[in-house]
Amino acid sequence: MLTKPDNAYTRTVGDGRRATNIIGGKPVPARSGATIDVASPSDGAVFASIPRSDGADVDAAVAAARAAFETGPWARMSALERGRLLFALHDKIGENAGELAALESRDAGKPARQGVADVNGAMRYFEFNAGAADKLNGDQIPFLDGYTALAMREPHGVVAGIIPWNYPLQILGRVAGAALAMGNTLVIKPAEDASLTTIRVAELALEAGFPEGVFNVVTGYGAEAGAPLSAHPDVDYVTFTGSPVTGTAIQAAAAINNRGVTMELGGKSPQILFADADLEAAMPVLVNAIIQNGGQTCSAGSRILVERSIHDTVAAQLAERFSALVAEPHWADGDLGPLVNAVQADRVAGFVDAAKAAGTPVLAEGQVSGDAPAGGHYVAPVLFGGVDPESDLARQEVFGPVLSMLAFDGEDEAIRLANATDFGLVAAVWTRDGGRQFRVARAIRSGQVFVNCYGAGGGVELPFGGFKKSGHGREKGLEALRDMSATKAIIFNHG
Ligand code: ADP
Numbered sequence: 001m002l003t004k005p006d007n008a009y010t011r012t013v014g015d016g017r018r019a020t021n022i023i024g025g026k027p028v029p030a031r032s033g034a035t036i037d038v039a040s041p042s043d044g045a046v047f048a049s050i051p052r053s054d055g056a057d058v059d060a061a062v063a064a065a066r067a068a069f070e071t072g073p074w075a076r077m078s079a080l081e082r083g084r085l086l087f088a089l090h091d092k093i094g095e096n097a098g099e100l101a102a103l104e105s106r107d108a109g110k111p112a113r114q115g116v117a118d119v120n121g122a123m124r125y126f127e128f129n130a131g132a133a134d135k136l137n138g139d140q141i142p143f144l145d146g147y148t149a150l151a152m153r154e155p156h157g158v159v160a161g162i163i164p165w166n167y168p169l170q171i172l173g174r175v176a177g178a179a180l181a182m183g184n185t186l187v188i189k190p191a192e193d194a195s196l197t198t199i200r201v202a203e204l205a206l207e208a209g210f211p212e213g214v215f216n217v218v219t220g221y222g223a224e225a226g227a228p229l230s231a232h233p234d235v236d237y238v239t240f241t242g243s244p245v246t247g248t249a250i251q252a253a254a255a256i257n258n259r260g261v262t263m264e265l266g267g268k269s270p271q272i273l274f275a276d277a278d279l280e281a282a283m284p285v286l287v288n289a290i291i292q293n294g295g296q297t298c299s300a301g302s303r304i305l306v307e308r309s310i311h312d313t314v315a316a317q318l319a320e321r322f323s324a325l326v327a328e329p330h331w332a333d334g335d336l337g338p339l340v341n342a343v344q345a346d347r348v349a350g351f352v353d354a355a356k357a358a359g360t361p362v363l364a365e366g367q368v369s370g371d372a373p374a375g376g377h378y379v380a381p382v383l384f385g386g387v388d389p390e391s392d393l394a395r396q397e398v399f400g401p402v403l404s405m406l407a408f409d410g411e412d413e414a415i416r417l418a419n420a421t422d423f424g425l426v427a428a429v430w431t432r433d434g435g436r437q438f439r440v441a442r443a444i445r446s447g448q449v450f451v452n453c454y455g456a457g458g459g460v461e462l463p464f465g466g467f468k469k470s471g472h473g474r475e476k477g478l479e480a481l482r483d484m485s486a487t488k489a490i491i492f493n494h495g
Pocket residue numbers: 162163164165189190191192220221222223225226227228230241242243244246247249250
């Protein structure tokens with residue numbers, strides 16, 4: 001557990017509190033000299049700054065990534081050597097795990113143990129992709145007599161990764177691990193609310209031996225740094241995790257150049273409990289799936305669909321757990337921390353207030369700790385029951401510690417409700433009936449379906465991505481390596 005005041009910061013310039021971009025292997029401030037203050041969500045106190053980059057910085061980073069892709073040692077490196085570099089980066093992160101965990105926790109307001117979990121998650125991504133780098137074969141295609149046809153897997157080139165503030169280290173790991181394993185070079189634009197660990201990992205990549213220009217980082221606001229990056233004519237592929245509205249803007253920008261994109265855009269993930277579910281096993285999982293990271297998780301289990309005959313039992317058990325939850329500063333390592341900023345806290349409070357005003361029953365509310373500093377962005381967890389399936393609360397991504405319960409009658413209605421949002425990222429089915437497990441899992445339009453378990457963001461090996469508004473393309477597992485590469489057919493006429 002951290003004690004306050006913690007002194008986690010990143011180390012790029014001077015006393016380490018003025019972080020820099022990493023471009024072409026060098027720590028550089030924004031060309032304009034502008035910076036953005038970095039405050040911890042736990043107390044609102046400014047403790048560092050990051051560059052407020054614009055199009056000129058993006059141009060420099062893309063040029064560095066292009067040069068590293070076209071020439072230099074990276075362009076000639078074997079898949080085995082790329083894998084070994086990724087292992088070296090994994091080890092460097094391990095050597096600096098304490099510092100990174102404390103920094104992530106302070107920068108994003110995460111309970112201390114979540115910072116540790118995120119470092120471990122990032123390490124797993126680098127480890128998995130390091131091992132996979134030389135294991136994704138292409139194909140030989142049966143073709144005409146006298147010909148041999150190959151399908152090669154080639155890197156896209158320069159990959160732009162625009163990542164969000166909720167799991168900066170983990171999402172950096174999943175994007176960078178797969179992109180680098182396949183031989184791409186990178187320009188990462190972390191979120192303005194949580195950039196420090198991304199800069200630190202790029203520094204560690206240089207220490208690990210990655211050639212200059214392979215792993216570039218440009219920080220700043222979405223409109224000023226993210227927009228020119230996603231529209232850049234010399235970027236070959238764009239991968240984004242974040243809100244659907246921003247995803248649409250980024251796809252439109254990438255479409256100017258007809259570039260490919262991977263979009264991971266959030267969810268409204270249901271957990272379906274049938275009357276025969278093992279409630280004792282389910283209960284802690286249900287709570288954790290919405291409380292982890294303060295509910296700021298794309299794959300948060302934000303809807304509980306309960307068979308009517310067990311509704312009251314489930315409601316009572318969940319209410320007991322919810323009313324014991326306390327939001328605390330990250331250093332207290334409590335049930336949940338603050339939300340990342342005032343805008344998010346206000347947005348979540350808006351959903352809660354609107355649902356209360358509409359008469360939606362509040363089954364339980366947790367608390368904000370009396371020790372929480374006034375400058376932090378705290379929201380008490382809320383459990384709503386009897387939620388109207390047509391309401392915003394049932395259909396929109398709240399991105400906070402707010403859980404909605406809806407009752408259903410029978411399997412068909414469960415499936416209908418599970419699919420009754422625009423999203424389709426993750427779902428869970430809790431039942432002991434084997435046939436029902438398969439039927440319901442197959443019928444849900446969702447990128448992942450867990451049966452008698454749930455993984456909010458877990459599972460580096462498991463393909464992850466959305467149906468419907470949750471996006472397209474797949475990350476994690478070997479699927480990510482396919483997304484981070486393009487197929488090239490080579491046809492030999494040898495007579
Ligand atoms: P939030 O609204 O919670 O900040 P976003 O999905 O908008 O979440 O942000 C995720 C990432 O997208 C951040 O790195 C942010 O800076 C970036 N971003 C925001 N707007 C744009 C944009 N128009 N173009 C490119 N990137 C953007």
